[in-house]
Amino acid sequence: MKQPSQLTAFAWRLAPFFSITLLLVAWESLARSGSFTSFVLPAFSAVVERIWNDAIGGDLAINTALTLYRALTGFIIAAVGGVALGLAMSRSVGVRWFFDPIISVGFPMPKIAFLPVVILWLGLYDLSKISIIVFDAIFPVVTATIAGIKGVERELLWSARNMGAREREMLWQIVLPAAFPMIMTGLQVALPLSLIVAVVAEMLMGGYGVGGAMMTASRFADSRGVFAGIVEIALIGFVLVKGMTLIRRRLLVWHQEAMEPSTA
């Protein structure tokens, strides 16, 4: 078979940028063609200008920082709490008896429907926003932790015990590391979920934050502001999800999956 020339290889590497550029050019020219009003489709350049002005005015920093703070705080609480609960459910029959039906019934439920209840109980501030994020994001972490611990090979446990590992050492040196790839997968589901819920909570409760800013913009028929919000939140989502993939690769260098061809 003929080796592809360096030029073609280079062209294939450039291809991703090609389609993104194409999208942006299409957006810009469609907006300028006059077939849509600038309310329905503001030009990409106008949206970028808007983001730039927000960045200078300081609104951009406040909004993105608040959204990130809420989403990440909720995510971290859900991650720690979820792993702890999953661990407790794997070890104790009583805890498992109590929580198993709650988790299996609660996981597929649209927890976002409880948002008005959370507002009723906890008010309109960060506490209720973070609570609903934790409530939503904890389920995938718990199920992944249980599945991960269940999947730990017996031989590993037996040999560790044979070599005289104590319960504590078993947990930290054998069980958790062996279950870690699965737990990580659960976290990779929980993170985007935290962002989705953070945006919805901000939209419903208003105030600062990317979601709240988008809602305010849309009330004032300021569609540039709405599109600016979308671009910002899309970038945040992209960076967080990609970062998570990188962390996974970093932390799981020892695992065989690191040797396999990756698609991410």
Added chain:
Amino acid sequence: MKTLWRYSPLLLLAIGWEAVSRFGLVSSLALPPLTSVLAAWWDLLTNGELINNAGASLYRGGTGLLLSILVGSVLGVFMAWWRPVNVLVGPLVEIFYPMPKSALIPVTVIWLGFGDGSKILLIFLGCMLPVTIGAFNGARSSDRTLVWSARSMGASRLRMMWDVVLPSAMPELLSGIRTALALTFILLVSSELIVAQKGLGYLIGYLGADGAYEAMFAVVLTVAFLGFAADRAYQLLMNRVLQWRE
């Protein structure tokens, strides 16, 4: 008996709920007793409000999900089997997939207004990519030897897609659709809570603003139950469809 034992914690929760509210441990405004919530549910059911709004939600969710399954699976299979499509569309999928889809709520309202159209578009856009990625991963991993033998036996390209690629892509495609189903409920309820004139999410917000908390809890529980039931039903269907593997 065994199932009863298994689900007894939920029963305990229900009894606990009733008790803390009846005995005044928490204000019945914050947590109305479960029995009054059930009574409010019955009222909503008999006066038709629940059915009407559920119908609207079901129509929006069903249409959006169906569109996303159709377009998403076709797109995913094409991406797996035609390199130019993958090169062109792949990067866009990769960029838009991690985007929190709820951010699209105000844009769909700008484009299509407050009614059904904006919700259907939102659900379609939000659910399409998980389906696409499921179909893509499934179709890409389909057995090359199966494909080669089908071709050598003279199957046309389209025929081969239908008879060989699609069945072997099925497991991954179906699990992508399961993600999409969960997302449908999230996006539907969120968008109806934020901007709508009917639908279950709207009913929750409306009753809450009205101070009718028993009825609000009743609708919240209904939505949660519908999401749960839809997922269980889908799982049964999935096992049915995948029976031929083994």
